[in-house]
Amino acid sequence: MLFNDTIQRNLEYGLVGTEWEYEPADVKKRLVRQACKEAFADEFIDRLPHGYSTIVGDAGIKLSGGQRQRLSIARSIIKKPSILILDEATSAIDVRSERIVQKALDAVSKGRTTITIAHRLSTIMKADKIIVLQKGKAVEQGTHQELLAKEKGVYKALVDTQQLTVTSNQLLKSQLPEVVASKEEKFSPTEEQFSSIDLVRGADLDARTSPSAVGSFRLFLWEQRHQLRWYMVMTIGSLGAGGDSS
Numbered sequence: 001m002l003f004n005d006t007i008q009r010n011l012e013y014g015l016v017g018t019e020w021e022y023e024p025a026d027v028k029k030r031l032v033r034q035a036c037k038e039a040f041a042d043e044f045i046d047r048l049p050h051g052y053s054t055i056v057g058d059a060g061i062k063l064s065g066g067q068r069q070r071l072s073i074a075r076s077i078i079k080k081p082s083i084l085i086l087d088e089a090t091s092a093i094d095v096r097s098e099r100i101v102q103k104a105l106d107a108v109s110k111g112r113t114t115i116t117i118a119h120r121l122s123t124i125m126k127a128d129k130i131i132v133l134q135k136g137k138a139v140e141q142g143t144h145q146e147l148l149a150k151e152k153g154v155y156k157a158l159v160d161t162q163q164l165t166v167t168s169n170q171l172l173k174s175q176l177p178e179v180v181a182s183k184e185e186k187f188s189p190t191e192e193q194f195s196s197i198d199l200v201r202g203a204d205l206d207a208r209t210s211p212s213a214v215g216s217f218r219l220f221l222w223e224q225r226h227q228l229r230w231y232m233v234m235t236i237g238s239l240g241a242g243g244d245s246s
Contacts, residue, residue: 001059001072002056002060002071004055004056004057004059005056006052006053006055006056007045007051007056007071008028008029008032008052008053010060010071010075011032011036011071011075011078012028012032014035014075014077014078014079015078015079018079020079029052032052032078033052035074035077036070036074038074038077038108039070039077039104039107040107041067041070041073041074041104044070056071064097065094065097066093066094066097066100069089069090069093069097069104070101073089073104073105073108076108077108081112082112083114083115084109084112084113085114085115086115086116086117087117087118088118088119089101089118090105090118090120091118091119091120098120106126121159124144127143128143129141129142130142130143130144130147130155132147132154132158134154139154140153140155
């Protein structure tokens with residue numbers, strides 16, 4: 001979570017509760033720049049007109065998803081933690097940004113115990129141990145190569161399905177088992193794996209959706225049909241109010 005403040009101030013919040021919380025401004029400035037360099041965030045910050053004094057906007061809205069992630073990574077390592085826990089660190093960004101963020105994650109993981117929880121399999125091959133969770137239970141564990149050797153294993157099925165588009169990956173996210181530490185960018189499930197996913201509703205919506213304004217309005221009326229009587233009351237009231245004012 002980024003706050004409507006400068007990049008410098010956002011990263012300084014990572015020092016709260018540490019031995020550097022009340023250090024002079026120049027010390028904090030040095031720590032912020034060091035953390036940004038480790039997280040590859042300095043690469044885009046240096047190109048901003050106001051650099052570290054740039055206001056990021058509410059929730060970092062003025063930055064891209066990958067830029068926000070790199071700032072968040074920098075803030076998490078500025079206190080020099082010995083353990084780093086990453087929960088879905090690349091789930092909300094596109095594939096191109098994911099590669100950049102993944103480089104940052106690889107860099108900041110060096111010399112630290114890192115636990116990554118993810119559905120997107122993007123760091124899995126470098127993990128010392130991978131634990132596959134299904135319905136809250138650990139069903140498999142081992143290295144990338146060890147798990148791939150299991151012909152009918154859950155992990156191998158996940159890797160095999162990594163030929164799908166990012167959109168399909170997001171659709172599967174709630175259905176597939178979680179993986180602690182992950183890699184790859186895409187999924188391409190078999191027919192059996194798709195059977196548990198309700199695609200009918202999405203297909204029905206696509207059939208009704210039209211790119212034209214008329215089609216969009218029809219879709220709106222269809223989805224709000226149970227409120228039509230209130231819309232009629234408001235329309236008649238608006239006409240009456242307009243008639244009185246004229």
